[in-house]
Amino acid sequence: MTPSARLAAAVEILGQIDDALAHRGAAADVLIKRYFQKRRYAGSKDRAAIIDLVYGVLRRRGEYGWRLMSAGLPITPLMLALMHLRMDGPLAADLFEGTYAPEAPSDDAISRFDRAVGLENPPLAARLNVPQWLSDRLEARYGDDVTAQIDALSGRAPTDLRVNTLKTSREDALAALADAGIKAEPTPYSPVGIRLEKNSQIKGLELFSKGLVEVQDEASQIAVQLCGAAPKAQVLELCAGAGGKTLALGAQMNNSGQIYALDTDKRRLDELKIRTDRARQTNLQIHRLTSGEDKRADQLYRFLGQMDLVIVDAPCSGSGTWRRNPELRWRLDEDALAEAVAIQRALLREAMTLAGPNGRIAYMTCSILQEENENVIDHALSESEDWELADYHRKLEDLGLVHLPESVSSAPEMLQMTPLQHGTDGFFLALLQKVPD
Numbered sequence: 280m281t282p283s284a285r286l287a288a289a290v291e292i293l294g295q296i297d298d299a300l301a302h303r304g305a306a307a308d309v310l311i312k313r314y315f316q317k318r319r320y321a322g323s324k325d326r327a328a329i330i331d332l333v334y335g336v337l338r339r340r341g342e343y344g345w346r347l348m349s350a351g352l353p354i355t356p357l358m359l360a361l362m363h364l365r366m367d368g369p370l371a372a373d374l375f376e377g378t379y380a381p382e383a384p385s386d387d388a389i390s391r392f393d394r395a396v397g398l399e400n401p402p403l404a405a406r407l408n409v410p411q412w413l414s415d416r417l418e419a420r421y422g423d424d425v426t427a428q429i430d431a432l433s434g435r436a437p438t439d440l441r442v443n444t445l446k447t448s449r450e451d452a453l454a455a456l457a458d459a460g461i462k463a464e465p466t467p468y469s470p471v472g473i474r475l476e477k478n479s480q481i482k483g484l485e486l487f488s489k490g491l492v493e494v495q496d497e498a499s500q501i502a503v504q505l506c507g508a509a510p511k512a513q514v515l516e517l518c519a520g521a522g523g524k525t526l527a528l529g530a531q532m533n534n535s536g537q538i539y540a541l542d543t544d545k546r547r548l549d550e551l552k553i554r555t556d557r558a559r560q561t562n563l564q565i566h567r568l569t570s571g572e573d574k575r576a577d578q579l580y581r582f583l584g585q586m587d588l589v590i591v592d593a594p595c596s597g598s599g600t601w602r603r604n605p606e607l608r609w610r611l612d613e614d615a616l617a618e619a620v621a622i623q624r625a626l627l628r629e630a631m632t633l634a635g636p637n638g639r640i641a642y643m644t645c646s647i648l649q650e651e652n653e654n655v656i657d658h659a660l661s662e663s664e665d666w667e668l669a670d671y672h673r674k675l676e677d678l679g680l681v682h683l684p685e686s687v688s689s690a691p692e693m694l695q696m697t698p699l700q701h702g703t704d705g706f707f708l709a710l711l712q713k714v715p716d
């Protein structure tokens with residue numbers, strides 16, 4: 280493809296992403312996949328260049344929007360893409376030549392682009408590449424560290440694997456990767472983690488197809504380790520989804536005890552079934568929760584007060600995954616956040632009814648927002664005198680995780696991981712235990 284055809288493709292995808300953002304449509308990676316499924320002629324280098332341009336814009340969309348607006352240029356997918364390219368130097372002539380080429384910018388537009396590039400000191404929201412309301416909240420939460428924390432969420436995320444210890448060891452998995460020519464090393468903290476040097480395709484490898492490894496960010500691996508699910512325990516996962524945590528739990532419990540994996544989403548639970556078969560996990564029962572409060576209460580009835588551990592991996596803003604899904608910054612609005620918080624509170628309340636007399640709860644999100652994390656916990660504890668926080672530090676030593684950097688949570692007993700501090704996705708964990716009688 281010519282440079283102009285690549286540009287046109289990126290602009291078309293950015294337009295589709297804008298539409299999806301406006302109507303709560305599909306995620307950017309889904310739209311990109313669909314786009315290329317219909318255009319098999321695009322070679323791997325073309326795809327890489329187009330995806331690079333799309334994500335380059337999404338990562339700095341707020342800043343580019345501010346530059347364009349300040350220089351009197353319209354904010355459109357084409358102008359955002361040109362702004363991104365212009366940041367690296369003058370726009371090449373071949374971007375405007377050929378069948379799919381956009382019209383070349385006028386002399387006036389070229390001088391406005393020059394001005395836009397030279398602008399300094401963007402306002403904080405543009406600097407952080409988030410909407411104004413979110414910038415205010417992030418600043419209130421992270422104070423002087425806000426720019427460093429959010430910048431770290433703008434980089435590229437590594438691919439981490441979790442070794443399925445039901446089937447292999449980390450050493451053997453690393454050796455198999457080396458044989459396949461894939462450079463990798465142990466993750467810094469998780470004892471079962473591997474970090475790939477590049478985002479290599481591993482889904483074609485036997486190691487993956489036979490369930491010896493799963494793709495899972497190190498933060499999620501650490502969170503599951505800290506849950507401390509004992510062998511033989513009765514564990515219920517209320518939002519099991521496609522089972523990233525469930526599979527890690529199964530391996531941790533060495534297939535003993537019982538895990539009840541619940542979720543409302545049939546498609547994700549079907550995927551979980553495929554993954555558990557692949558991983559040779561046998562201590563699992565999968566249940567789909569139907570909508571409607573009465574039916575849900577009936578479905579949960581048999582678990583009431585029975586569980587040793589209840590895990591709530593709550594649906595959330597996904598703000599901790601902005602490195603992988605940069606458009607989520609623009610998908611979130613105050614209403615969507617309030618909706619998420621209401622669901623999170625309800626799920627945690629429900630979890631409290633399912634735990635047995637010595638039961639524990641692990642509440643987690645892939646969010647860096649206090650509203651979805653510490654505030655949900657504080658609210659739940661303010662409503663119930665039966666529960667208290669269990670400091671996650673107590674578990675670190677047992678697990679050999681003493682080198683884990685300190686939490687950036689506003690509450691020391693809760694663990695907030697971030698790319699800046701831990702080199703992982705942004706991820707939150709709070710452990711709750713019953714107050715002794």
Ligand SMILES: C[S@@+](CC[C@H](N)C(=O)[O-])C[C@H]1O[C@@H](n2cnc3c(N)ncnc32)[C@H](O)[C@@H]1O
Nearest residue numbers: 518519520521522523524542543544592593594
């Ligand atoms: C963060 S994802 C879970 C990810 C999963 N635990 C993993 O590790 O792969 C949140 C999940 O919550 C589910 N969910 C949303 N509302 C729910 C509800 N009211 N009850 C149970 N599950 C719910 C979603 O379908 C989604 O799968």
